[in-house]
Amino acid sequence: MRIAVTGSSGTLGTATVARLRDGGHDVVGFDLAGPAGPGFTRVDLADYGQTLDALLGVTARHDGVDALVHLAAIPVNGLVPDVTTFHANLTAxxxxxxAALRAGVRTVVHASSITAMGFPFAQPPPYLPLDEDVTAASNTYGLVKVLEETMAGQFARWDDALSITALRFTNLVAPGGYDTFARAGDPAYRRDLLGSYVDVRDxxxxxxxxxxxxxPGAAVYNVAAADTGLSIPSAELARRWFPGVTVRKPLAGFESLVAIDRAREHLGYAPAHDWRTEYAAAQAVR
Structure with a gap:
């Protein structure tokens, strides 16, 4: 399958391109910067004409794609003014x-975020573990993610052959990026993330x-590690962080407070990396 990946030079984009190529797919990356060569084309997604043309075909690169993975975005609030984050990300x-709809690309996966569920949770979540039924935005980055999911659902109504899957990623951790987990015993650590994280390879x-x-249709899945990033049991974290919030099932050990049951059931998602192993390995080589 030939797959276009926007944001191909970012942390998740780089890992995704590698994973898809390892799986035997022909991948073309679209980004504002990237490695010169047949696997990359510079595209400004703020320009609809460029975006549509790039999906339809690029001389010496491809003559059409079978699927699209949309990862490109200003990655967090604060890098630019809030209004810039909103306009840039929603426009892209x-x-x-x-453009995918118009170009006849009928398989789309796009990056949503824990920010579409209420991050950083100044208001407590309605229940724990938190699943995909909850949609709430607390900043402009999250507001765009909510609007993207809504837009995807409407596009899927317009064409009953279209498949659009939103993946609500939590905090991405790259190999070699586990140093902060030295704070795993601190009850304030990762509270705004409900304790969650996910290895970029997962x-x-x-x-x-x-x-x-x-x-066909629109779907939303949470993507997190199977455990929290803390050495404090999850039941205790829930009591400390959100007293009075309903815990809808017994919390075993350090299980994630961001529910990944749907991704497990429908996608076969089984995260292979955990912070304890990665952190211990990093410490062992020092």
């Missing part, structure tokens, strides 16, 4: 998803699984 996502795996499992 509209241009990309609408996040890339989720993208590949979502492409394989694509079915």
């Amino acid at each position: 996502s509209f241009n990309t998803l609408f 996040a890339a795996m989720a993208v590949a699984l979502a492409l394989d499992a694509a079915r």
Whole structure:
């Protein structure tokens, strides 16, 4: 399958391109910067004409794609003014998803976020573990993610052959990026993330699984590690962080407070990396 990946030079984009190529796919990356060569084309997603043309074909690169993975975005609030984050990210996502619709690309996976569930949770979540039924935005980055998911659902109504899967990624951790887990015993650590994290290799795996499992319609899945990033049991974290919030099932050990049951069931998602192993390995080589 030939797959276009926007944001191909970012942390998740790089891991995703590698994963898809390892799976035997022909991948073309679209980004503002990237490695020169047949696997990359510079595309400004703020320009709808460029975006549509790039999906339809690029001389010496491809003559059409079978699927699209949309990861490109200003990655967090604070890098630019809030209004800039909103306009840039929403414009890029509209241009990309609408261009895919017009170009006849019927399999789309796009990056949503824990920010579409209420991060950083100044208001307590309605229940724990938190699943995909909850949608709430607390900043402009999260507001765009909520609007992207809504837009994807509407586009899927317009074409009953279209499959659009939103993956709500939590905090991505790259190999070699586990140093902060030295704070795992601190009850304030990762509270705004409900304790969650996900190794970027598992996040890339989720993208590949979502492409394989694509079915017509719009779907949303949480993507997190199976455990929290803390050495404090999850039941205790829930009591400390959110007293009075309903815990809808017994919390075993350090299990994630961001529910990944749907991704497990529908995509076959089984995260392979955990912070304890990665952190211990990093310490062992020092």
